[in-house]
Amino acid sequence: MISLLSAALLATAAAPAAPGYSVAGSLAGPDGSWDYARVDSAAHRLYVARGNAVTAIDLISGAATSLGQVQRGHAVVPLPDGHLLVTSGTDGTVRFLNADGSQIASVAVGKKPDAAILDASGKRAFVMNSDSGSISVIDTAAMRVTQTIAAKPALEYAALAGNTLFVNDEDLGELETIDLKTGQLGAAIKLTGCEGPTGLGYDSKRDRLISACDNGKAAIVDAKTHKLVSLVEIGHGPDAVIMDEARGLAFIPCGADGVLDVLSLASPGNVTRLARITTEPGARTGALDPATGIIYLPTAKFGPPAQAGGRPAAVPGSFHVLVVKPS
16 A cells, blocks of 8 residues: 555656746847737747837847837737737727738727737737726727727736636726626626736636736636635736646746746646746736747836836836746
């Protein structure tokens, strides 16, 4: 008979070891504000939404170029047809760009379009209009809004699970739920103990959501029961949850503390913090290249605030993207 200790040791030995991660270098880019990032593995390109354009970085050569024109870009989403969808926050539009940056169309949405995600087919985009408190559903081929769903203001990142769209509400500290069959707002999921949820990820294998909270917590929610399951300790100031389901991991970049927390998705019952990687202050969003497992984190060097009580000012010429590689 195998003892409990022996069984535990065997189980531990049988479990695959999670790869270690470290900052392996950085990629330079032009100055300016930044928000969400996304990797197009097939094109070997990293895209970062910027203040007035999109920064595209060739992941083979490291060369950076500016694409298109926007007014306070928040999200950039590569589409299956090779085009880019970009949210332009100040003027309330979504821009469609060719790969060379030339504009194909400008589509009016709500006030301050922020996060944007695609469905599995890539044929529908969901754009979160933060100030309007609405979601614009866009046909990406026709490049037009097909539906506007009323929700609540302060919408942040979203995740799609079946026919339910889950959206973080930063001000209310809750997850909004939208039934996409009816287009109706459902009962909110209160994220007790989570302040200012922004980034959101969906673990499809275990049907659960991970919300990144500004107060150093990650809220774990059962997507089927709509119940808050647990809170996991993370760093402060996150703005993204980067899912790597193929490797059973989630990454949360915490810009206030300058760390990247690595969460294990291996257990059906619990999400646990596996590791913490020192990055740099300001690295609060990022993107995964699923082909390589490499994480890219935009940030800059910071000096004192331009005025008392303001945000630290980015040092001119210091914008860069940290490259975090698995060992």
